[in-house]
Amino acid sequence: MNEHPTIDREKLNAIRAELGTHFPRILSYFAEDGVKSVDAIEDAVRNRDTVALVRPAHTLKGESLQFGAEALGLAAEHIEKAARDGVEAHIFPADVTEIATRLRPLFEEALAALQLAAAPTITQAPLRRAAGFGRKVG
Template sequence: MAAGELVDWAVFARARAELGTAFVRILGYFREDGTKAVGAIEQAMRLRSAAALVLPAHTLKGEARQFGALPLAALAEDIEMTARHCVEMRTAPDELIQRVIDLRPRFEATLALFDRELGQMAERRAPSGFGRRPGAGFGVAQR
C-alpha cells in the first residue's frame, strides 16, 4: 500500500471474495457500525471518559481491518490503546483530542473510496443488453 492510501485494495478484494454475495450487506453494516462508533468516540471525548473510548475504538479497528481500511484501523487502535493506558493510569484522555478530531474525516474519506469502488464494480457488471447493438436504445430499430 502506497503512502497516503486509505485502503489496501488487496485486502478489500479478498474480503469481497470471501464474503461473496453478503459483501455489500456486510459493508453496509460497517458503515452503520462505524458511524455509531465514531459518534460514541466523539461523545466519550467530550465527556473526557477514557473508559468509554475503548470499546467503540476497538470495534472500529477490527471492522476497518476486515475491509482493508488500514490507516483508519491504525488510528482507531491508537485511540483504543491510549484510552486503555489512560484507564490504567486514571487520567483523562486529553492527549487524544487531535486524533479523535481526525477520526471522522478519515472514516468518511474511507467510505467515499468504498462507495467509488462499489460503483465501479456495478458498472463493470452492468449488462450490455442481450441481442442489442451498443447505442441502440429502446424502440430503435436495429439493422
C-alpha cells in the first residue's frame, strides 16, 4: 500500500473547490468518522469479528478516497473486500490483521496532510520597525 501517495492532490483540489468554505467543516466530520472507523476496525480485528469489519472499512474507504487520501482508502478497501469474502466463506481473513496495524498511522498521516491543506494561506506582511518598549522614537 505504501507505493501510493498520501494525498492525491487533484482529488483534493477538486473536492476543496466543490465544497468551498464548507471544506474545513466537512473535513472535521471526516476526522471524527475516521477515528470511529479505525477504532471499530481495530476492535473487530482483536475480536476476530469478520462481520464487524465490513461497515467501518467501507465508510473509511469511501470518505478517504473522496478526499484523495489514496493509501488510506486503498488499505480500507482491501480490508472491506477481505471482510466481505470472509463473511461469505465463514472465516476471519488473516491478512487483515497486518493491514489493520498500519491503518491508524495511515489515517493520522492522511488527516495531518488534509488539515494542512485546509489551513488558510497566510501572507505575511513585511515587519515594520515600530517605536515601542525599549526603542527610541525618531
